[in-house]
Every structure is written in structure tokens, then in C-alpha cells.
Amino acid sequence: MRRKQKKTFQEKKQRRIQWKPVYLLIVLAVLASAMIAGSLRHPERNGIAQRAVRFVVVPVQKCLNRIGIPFHSENRMPEEDLQKENAMLRDRIQELEQEQFRYEKGQKELERLRKLYQLNDNYEQYDTTAARVIGKTDGNWFSTFLIDKGARDGIEKNMNVVCPEGLVGYVSNVYDTYAKVTTILDESSSVSAEFLEAEALCMVNGSLQQIRSGTLPITNIDAEAEAKKNDTVVTSQISSKYIPGIKIGTAGEITPDDTGLSQVSTLVPAVNFRNIHEVLIIKAQKEPDVE
Amino acid sequence: MSKLKRGISVCLVILIAYYFQTIFFPRLLPLSPNLFLILVVFFGIMGTPYSGMCVGFAVGILLDCIAGAPCGAATLLYTVIGYISSLYHRNFYGTSFLRPIGLLAAMDLAYGMAVYFLCYFFRHGIHIAFYLFHIMIPEMIYTTFVGILLYKLISAVNNRTIQEIS
Numbered sequence: 209m210r211r212k213q214k215k216t217f218q219e220k221k222q223r224r225i226q227w228k229p230v231y232l233l234i235v236l237a238v239l240a241s242a243m244i245a246g247s248l249r250h251p252e253r254n255g256i257a258q259r260a261v262r263f264v265v266v267p268v269q270k271c272l273n274r275i276g277i278p279f280h281s282e283n284r285m286p287e288e289d290l291q292k293e294n295a296m297l298r299d300r301i302q303e304l305e306q307e308q309f310r311y312e313k314g315q316k317e318l319e320r321l322r323k324l325y326q327l328n329d330n331y332e333q334y335d336t337t338a339a340r341v342i343g344k345t346d347g348n349w350f351s352t353f354l355i356d357k358g359a360r361d362g363i364e365k366n367m368n369v370v371c372p373e374g375l376v377g378y379v380s381n382v383y384d385t386y387a388k389v390t391t392i393l394d395e396s397s398s399v400s401a402e403f404l405e406a407e408a409l410c411m412v413n414g415s416l417q418q419i420r421s422g423t424l425p426i427t428n429i430d431a432e433a434e435a436k437k438n439d440t441v442v443t444s445q446i447s448s449k450y451i452p453g454i455k456i457g458t459a460g461e462i463t464p465d466d467t468g469l470s471q472v473s474t475l476v477p478a479v480n481f482r483n484i485h486e487v488l489i490i491k492a493q494k495e496p497d498v499e
Numbered sequence: 500m501s502k503l504k505r506g507i508s509v510c511l512v513i514l515i516a517y518y519f520q521t522i523f524f525p526r527l528l529p530l531s532p533n534l535f536l537i538l539v540v541f542f543g544i545m546g547t548p549y550s551g552m553c554v555g556f557a558v559g560i561l562l563d564c565i566a567g568a569p570c571g572a573a574t575l576l577y578t579v580i581g582y583i584s585s586l587y588h589r590n591f592y593g594t595s596f597l598r599p600i601g602l603l604a605a606m607d608l609a610y611g612m613a614v615y616f617l618c619y620f621f622r623h624g625i626h627i628a629f630y631l632f633h634i635m636i637p638e639m640i641y642t643t644f645v646g647i648l649l650y651k652l653i654s655a656v657n658n659r660t661i662q663e664i665s
Contacts, residue, residue: 228548229548229549229582230582232549233552233578233579233582236556236574236578237575237578239574240559240572240574241571241575242571243563243570243571243574244569244570244572246570247569247571248569257564258563258564261564261565262565265517265564265565266565268518269518269521269522272518342522343521343522343525344521344531345565347520347533347614347638348530348531348634348638349614349634354521354566381566395619395622416630417626417629420633
């Protein structure tokens with residue numbers, strides 16, 4: 209009898225030891241859930257722990273990132289002169305492209321006898337700041353990246369991020385010394401856009417699926433609109449997030465959608481998203497973030 | 500003291516993995532393997548019953564502190580993955596290679612499914628086949644392959660630091 213009791217006692221003891229990891233799991237899970245609840249309630253608040261981790265991790269990331277670039281760069285040119293010349297020429301090309309773009313648009317405006325609203329000339333007129341891309345934290349599921357400028361450099365949430373070629377995305381989270389950019393490819397993104405020539409409003413949606421073939425879906429084009437292939441698509445006046453007149457890309461074939469109430473198309477983005485090292489952030493905001 | 504040493508060396512390994520994951524992999528590969536998952540699963544299966552959870556928690560905290568929205572989601576996910584991996588700890592004798600690799604592959608798939616159902620299901624529910632064949636399975640293959648390469652290294656770190664404790 210006593211033996212049996214002893215045995216059950218030992219069994220109990222063993223069981224207690226076996227259960228211990230579950231207790232730890234519960235404690236950690238509750239902690240994590242509390243964090244989720246806290247961050248959902250105050251998305252912008254940063255705790256001491258978060259700051260400490262960032263203080264340690266991010267500066268090294270910025271340095272490492274600079275080391276990493278030469279390895280990646282496709283044209284390794286050790287001669288400084290060549291690089292300088294290359295950079296100069298690239299700047300020149302971008303300048304010319306912008307000039308051409310502006311010219312094209314300017315002419316359109318004349319043709320339309322300066323209609324009631326005007327597209328903004330270019331984002332050059334806005335105050336911009338350049339930033340370097342320092343990493344991609346969200347794995348394969350999201351199209352986001354980190355840039356090396358944050359709240360201290362005057363970056364705010366929802367600021368537009370562009371490349372000289374066109375729209376990249378917007379600033380989705382801001383931290384002290386860096387910020388997270390969500391690109392227009394991300395599934396959560398949808399940009400209110402406009403055909404430059406046909407003046408037809410549309411939506412450019414992010415899609416991981418379609419971007420594999422190099423395009424993004426354009427939806428909600430008015431059924432009556434005379435949108436054409438190869439028309440330039442820019443951000444529209446009515447977008448709440450994006451400054452109007454930023455080039456997004458070029459439209460593809462236009463087809464009526466299943467319901468026949470609107471037309472759909474595809475968009476080839478102007479920016480090569482596989483190869484972004486530096487971006488410009490437009491410091492002007494369409495609508496300041498109110499939460 | 501030796502526990503502290505183990506903690507510090509594991510933290511260092513996590514940091515190195517973080518830099519590889521966020522800087523070098525996205526530049527070199529079209530789809531990155533999930534190094535964090537490799538660490539969590541291997542430490543879970545090789546270390547003490549608590550290792551997996553602790554490593555998962557640390558990895559999650561790191562990711563959440565850098566840029567997590569909502570902050571805490573990665574912590575929860577990786578902690579649970581660490582716990583599940585440590586469940587297989589008892590049946591594992593250190594020489595068998597297949598069990599940790601198989602578990603790693605399964606966990607990567609489970610991780611992909613979790614992200615899919617949490618973030619994508621309600622918006623793009625019908626496209627599961629696309630996400631399965633273009634993101635989850637390729638990521639699983641990449642992760643498994645890198646896991647095979649890193650197995651010896653991680654088990655060396657683990658064995659060296661764990662011996663000092665016991």
C-alpha cells in the first residue's frame with residue numbers, strides 16, 4: 209500500500225517536471241499576446257526594450273549594408289573615375305527622362321487649354337530627402353524594406369517614397385533612426401491612379417501573384433473611358449495618400465471586366481523593384497496622418 | 500555563469516542570422532530561406548526542453564522590436580514553433596539527421612500556413628494554390644537545404660555550450 213502511494217507520488221513528481229515547459233510556454237505566450245494588444249492600441253508608442261534592441265542592432269545593420277553593396281553590384285568598376293562618370297551619366301539620363309516626361313505633360317496641358325485642375329509638374333518641386341535601403345525584414349510574404357532615415361531626419365508616416373523613375377510606395381512605420389516602406393507591390397497596397405492621356409481614374413493594386421510576370425493589375429477603369437495601351441499611369445488627385453502626378457508605370461492591354469461595368473488592364477511599373485538601393489522621400493504630405 | 504555564456508552565444512548566433520536574413524539573402528536570392536526558423540527548430544530539438552521556446556522568444560522579440568506590426572505577433576509565432584520543436588526533443592538521439600530536417604521542413608510549411616491564414620486568407624482566400632506553390636514550398640526547400648548545411652554548425656554551438664551546464 210505504502211509502496212503504491214510512493215509510486216504515485218513519484219509519478220506525480222515526474223508529471224510535474226514534464227509539464228514545466230508548458231508553463232513557460234503559457235507565460236511567454238501571454239507576454240506576447242500582451243505585446244500584441246499593447247501595440248494594437250498604441251501603434252506608435254515605443255518601449256524602452258524596443259529602443260534598446262534597435263540601438264544595438266540597427267547601426268551595425270547600416271554599416272554591414274554598406275559593405276554588402278559592392279558584392280552585389282553587377283558592374284564592379286574599381287576605377288573611381290569610371291564610377292563618377294557613370295553616376296554623372298545616370299543623373300543626366302534621369303534628368304533628360306524627367307524633362308521629356310515634363311514636356312510631354314506640358315504639351316498635353318496646353319492641348320486641353322489648361323483645364324480646371326493641373327497635374328503637378330514633377331515631384332522635384334517638393335522637398336525631398338534621399339535614403340538608403342538597409343534591409344528587408346518581413347521575409348517572402350510582404351513587399352517592404354527598411355530605409356536608413358527615420359523620425360529624427362523628419363520622416364513621417366505616409367510620406368511618399370519615389371525613385372527618379374517613379375513611385376515606389378509609402379512610409380508605413382517610422383522609428384527614431386529608420387523607417388519601414390511598404391511598396392506598391394505589397395498585397396495591402398492599392399493606389400488611386402489616373403491615365404495621363406485619357407484622364408480616366410483607376411486603381412493600381414499590389415499583387416505578389418501578378419508581379420511575377422512583371423505587371424500589376426489595374427482595376428475600376430470607367431467603362432466609357434478611352435484609355436489606351438502604353439498610356440502613362442500617374443497617381444491621381446483624389447488619392448488620400450499619394451501626391452498627384454507621380455509616375456507609376458505604363459498601361460498594358462485594356463479589356464472590359466467580367467461584369468462589363470468597368471475595364472481592367474495591367475501596369476508595368478516604372479521602377480525596377482528588384483534593384484532599389486536608394487530612394488527619395490517626398491517630405492510634403494497629401495494628408496497628415498490623423499489617428 | 501555557463502548559462503550566461505550559452506545565452507550570449509545563442510544571442511550572437513541570432514544576430515548574425517538576422518543580418519544575413521535581412522541584408523544578404525534578399526540581395527542574392529529571389530526568395531530567402533528562413534534562418535530564424537532553422538535556429539528555433541534546431542535549438543528546440545537539440546537543446547534543453549526550454550531552449551526552443553527561449554530562442555523563439557528572443558528571435559520574435561528582435562523582429563518585433565525592429566519593425567513588427569503588430570508588435571508581438573512574431574514573438575508568439577516563433578515561441579509556439581520553439582515549443583512544438585522541443586516536444587520532439589525526447590525522441591532525438593543526436594545522431595539521427597532525418598528527424599530534425601523533416602521537422603524543419605514541416606515547421607516551415609506550418610509557418611507559411613500560419614502567415615497565410617493570418618494575413619492573406621481573408622483577402623485572397625481562393626488563391627491558396629498560388630501561395631502554396633510560389634512561396635511556401637519554395638521557401639520550404641530553400642530552408643531545408645540551408646538547414647542541412649547549417650546543421651553541424653548549430654549542433655556544435657549547442658553541444659559546446661550545453662555541456663558546460665550539465
